[in-house]
Amino acid sequence: MLKVTLLLGILSAFYMQEYLVAALNGEASTSPNNKDRPVGPGLESIRFLLDAVQRSLLLAKTACNASEESLEKHFQGFEKIGSRYFFIEHDHEVNWWAASNICRQKGGFLATPRNLEELNQIIAKLVNKQRYWVGINNLGEDDKYVSQATGLPAYLKWGTGQPSRVYGNAAEHCVELKSEDGFYMNDKLCENKTKYICELDY
Structure with missing residues (x-):
């Protein structure tokens, strides 16, 4: 389960990053998470996407830390x-x-x-x-x-x-x-x- 969560977090961050690049290039018109929210090369759109990337990376980091704690407990004494x-x-x-x-x-x-x-x-x-x-x-x-x-x-x-x-x-x-x-x-x-x-x- 932890591996799945970690993978989803990383994929989500990658997807947001790709969308951010598209926004900067003026190729995207909507947010991947909000179809009604316009996305363009403006500062507000960039900030919105950066926040989404940070949330995804935080999720991945949390899952990674939990996985390390689980492994440490599993290997305790070995x-x-x-x-x-x-x-x-x-x-x-x-x-x-x-x-x-x-x-x-x-x-x-x-x-x-x-x-x-x-x-x-x-x-x-x-x-x-x-x-x-x-x-x-x-x-x-x-x-x-x-x-x-x-x-x-x-x-x-x-x-x-x-x-x-x-x-x-x-x-x-x-x-x-x-x-x-x-x-x-x-x-x-x-x-x-x-x-x-x-x-x-x-």
Whole structure:
């Protein structure tokens, strides 16, 4: 809605500007907003059109400011890491389902690193010896780990001996970033509580 309002304001100002040029050249005879009001190269007509342009530009500026405030609120708590925005919860621990709900409420999803470069950029922001939920799981099919956000196969960087479901822990369906000797991916019971990372696709 804000984008539409902004666009209308700009188009209105442009239209008024074109009409003003026509008036100065003596090509227009009426105002675009008032068919009974004569428009010509006179000062009164120019003043009338300039006022209309200023009103349109003010409308566009107001819409732009509102849009910026909305974006700032939307991005609150997120930081740009690489080319995308992430929210890293360093204090509170929740289970995977609760973490997923929190990220959705923030307008995003639990984070799924797209490649090794992005994963390393995220890891650089994490606290050593901590654990963080990410948006990867195999809840749909046992042998397919997918991104919560896209449903597509996820980039994976397992630690040694992971995923542990291969070794008998079939109930561990959710994935975390776990730190021991560096961070790596580890499957874990979704009911366990840990910190989490959200993503926004902007």
